[in-house]
Amino acid sequence: MFKSIVVCTAFLLSTLCLKAQNIAWELVAPGVWKGTVGAPESYNLLTASGAKPYLEGLNKMGTAAFPMVQQEVVAQLKDGKTYLRFPLKKAEQLFGFGLNFQTVHQRGKILELHVDHFGGKDNGRTHAPTPFYVSSDGYGVFINSARYLKVYAGSAVRRDSENAPAAKDRNTDKTWASRPYSDAVEILVPAEGVEFYVFAGPTPLNAVSRYNLFNGGGPLPPRWGLGFTQRVKTLFTAEDVEKEASTFAEKGFPLDFIGLEPGWQSKAYPCSFEWDKTRFPNPAGFVGDMLKKGIRLNLWTNPYVSPESPIYKEIKPFTADHTVWLGAVPDLTLPQAQQLLFGQLKKSQVDIGVSGYKFDEVDGYDHYLWPDVTSFPSGKTAEQMRQTYGLLMQRYSTDLFHERNQRTFGLVRGSNGGGTSFPYVIYNDYYNHEDFITALINSSFAGVLWTPEVRASKTGEEWLRRMQSVVFSPMAMINAWSSGTKPWSYPEVEQQVKDMAILRMQMMPYWYSEFAKYHFQGIPPFRAMNLEPGFAVGPEKEVKSNNLEDNPYVEAVTKEVKDQYMAGEYLLVAPMFAGKTTRTVILPRGKWFDFYTGDFVGDGTVITVTPGLDRIPVYVRDGGIIPMGPALMHAPKSTDKIDLEIRYYGTKPATYQLYDDDGETFNYEKGAFSFREVKMELGKDGKLKASISAAVKGKPNTLNKISFKAMTTKNQL
Structure with a gap:
């Protein structure tokens, strides 16, 4: 000091x-x-x-x-x-x-x-x-x-x-x-x-x-949180939700959790925090049945208390002097308000098996939320509460699940500094695809997660391009609360969308390991190119010319790069947008290979690609190791063991830390986890030399058969 x-x-x-x-x-x-x-x-x-x-x-x-x-x-x-x-x-x-x-x-x-x-x-x-x-x-x-x-x-x-x-x-x-x-x-x-x-x-x-x-390290979501999620229309009933899940299964589309929108509550805007008995007559039975089918439930709510809520009278003394949609605004810095609001969520929802929340309207607009002249009983100013309300909702809801030793993964509209460790992904009502990717890039500088969610599209092409982006993001989500869209709503691209959803499930071992690095090492799983070594340094074989036509890399790296990003340790993702058939990609210094074929694509250069409609351009750094699992319809349970195919790209010798734990509890905080070291290299004869360290005795081991695959061979260099 x-x-x-x-x-x-x-x-x-x-x-x-x-x-x-x-x-x-x-x-x-x-x-x-x-x-x-x-x-x-x-x-x-x-x-x-x-x-x-x-x-x-x-x-x-x-x-x-x-x-x-x-x-x-x-x-x-x-x-x-x-x-x-x-x-x-x-x-x-x-x-x-x-x-x-x-x-x-x-x-x-x-x-x-x-x-x-x-x-x-x-x-x-x-x-x-x-x-x-x-x-x-x-x-x-x-x-x-x-x-x-x-x-x-x-x-x-x-x-x-x-x-x-x-x-x-x-x-x-x-x-x-x-x-x-x-x-x-x-x-x-x-x-x-x-x-x-x-x-x-x-x-x-x-x-x-x-x-x-x-700020505590990034969150480590449950495995099911990295699966596929569908948010259903506002007034869906229990029967509608069950039918939705059954249709996903019949069509062979992966699904891990379903989001229920305001209609699950008896009152919303402001909220009762109680189930609507006409649409959900037996909440506990409904939640239990969905869990048996491998489907988790995530509930929409905002924190503004309806006069008809069972907690209204008790919580009223601990609320602000202004309302939101005529609902009382709990002063969440007060223990009494925390206990009443989150106690209701626990009793009515979490205790019967609800797996998470979507916390809406904790951000703005000014004409929605309380004004800066509002008084809160704790003495905190309206300004301070505005800056921290999303943090408070995340903090105390996370505590609910931590007390049950049960991980969650949800959605929130507002966060701030200090919120890095919370298992929540930010979303909003804006819907520009290009700007969604820029937000995903900037999330790596803000200590938050962001989802470029999909809602609806004007064409099948746009639908597929948006779906490709969400597959390479923190939460693979269709938010159909208004549109009612399904993955198959655009028949002309149904198979391609299905292929992308399945790819998301196959890549779960990779995503899970990268989120573990976010938690234990602080490395954002999705991040800006500006954080990538060798990005702005220039290519090894740079053309020595000031003519930008001869050397476009010089110009490219000095501009804002708002449409490509790193996904995990090894992947560079370059989304395509509707109406575009080609795009440029800036490759950092070092060899890069095509994710799908293993072919060499460049070394510190600007390339122009025409990937076709079926693929989102993805490239792998030399020595890239990508663990891939089976094409499951639901994330594996803690008792499941899966086969693993470990893919290797390029020729540079490399190692990878493959993370494993039970995928559901907080037991990793007590040491119940392991990192297994994968070693890979391609010999002069073109044959792969690969190994993985043995499973750690006494630690969770969710792996069964492990195989290795060289994606790049001599004739691809």
Whole structure:
């Protein structure tokens, strides 16, 4: 532990120096420093989420040096607010500042980080406005405040800056710019103090991993959570749901969980949190029957209490003075409100076998949720509650399942910093396919998961392209609450959609291992190309020319890459969009191979591909190891043993850590898990040399027969 005092340097005016505040620095974990300024508020993102660092994972990452000049981090208190200033080099690019949908590069942006529905612009108002940013220089900064934060991400120039650009004459100088270079990230916190954290690299991915581990590590979903899910129409009955599941089985489409929308409740908008007895006359029997068929149930709700709810009278004293849809708004920072709301969910739903929730409307719009003049009985401000309500819903619902030693995987509309460990995936009402992929990319900088869900499409082509994307995402979901669509609703592509759904199930061992790395190592399972080694470095055999026609890679890597991403350790996914038959793909340095055929496709180059309608372009890094399971209709149970085919791409010798546990409980927290090491290489004779470490005695082992397959042979190189 150590402390440092801000030093007045030449580029700071004396007036600023007089008001500059001491920053108390503390090393809180390897490569993680906390800075404290003034009198921070006791309620913040980390206290709301209850996030606890996963120290074992942080310790394994090892120590690192403070990633910037500490004296150049400046704090100032003024007008009851805290101003923070972080240095920014000329060549740095910035990523993060929440779940953005249209931009990946954030340098030069002005944002107000505010929990809200995404309204069509990346202005800081979004479902998860995580106040965490990552630099291309390999460090991250997190502001632990439950307030609306104003961010100037390299957009303003101080008069006294040592790095201020020269003023130019617009009349005569063609290099004049309306937005000149800025050398700082400046953040306004509306409080008389704040704590913030700096995460070392040395790479951007290292910084992201440290941030995720500091927030508890990513969630480890149950295996069934990585299967296929169908959300049914709003007023479906128990009979309708059972018929839906039967039709999936008859048509041979995988299905692991069904989402019930508002009609399962007797009242919704606001909610009763009780089953509607006309549509579901025997809830316990219905849930039990579905479980026997291998189908889990996920229930939609929002937290606003109907006057007709059985808990209304008891919870009313612990609610806000404003309503949402005339429903009472529980103050979820109060134990009494927590016990009443989540006690009702436990008694009526979780105790009879419901497996998860979809928590709606915990984000915005302003005309839906409580206004900022609202009072809560705990004394927390309406602003603080707006910034943390999604965190609170995730936290206490997760506790319900943890107490039962039963994992869950659900959906939520709002989250924030501190929520990394919660087993929830964000969704919304927006529906632009391209922007959905950009959001998936940005989720890796925000410590959240995002699903590019499918609802409906204008054509079979669009339907298939959207389905291909969700197969390579955290949750493979059709959200048919309004449209009533099924996987087979577009007959002309029914077989291709079925093939993709089956591929999702076959890849479950890979997805499960990658989520384990998210939990134990903090590595996002779906992440931006900017976090990939060798992405912006350039190809090994780069054409030495400034002509972009000769060397398009130079231009490509300096642009925002918003339409391709990494999926797990080895896969690069490049989605196709309706109306497009070809696309370009930027391959990082190193050899890459076609996922489907094993053929060599390039090394640090920009390629143009025409994959056809049936396939989404997917590429595997040299030495890629992809464990594949059987084409099951439901995720394997904890007592099942499956056959495994381990595929190997390229020629580079490689190892892979294959994760295993029971797939359903939290026993892994007590050590009931294993990583088995897979070793692969292709000999000079073209034959595969492969091995896997033995199952660990006393640990879960869900594997039966294991085989190996070389996807790349000499004639494919």
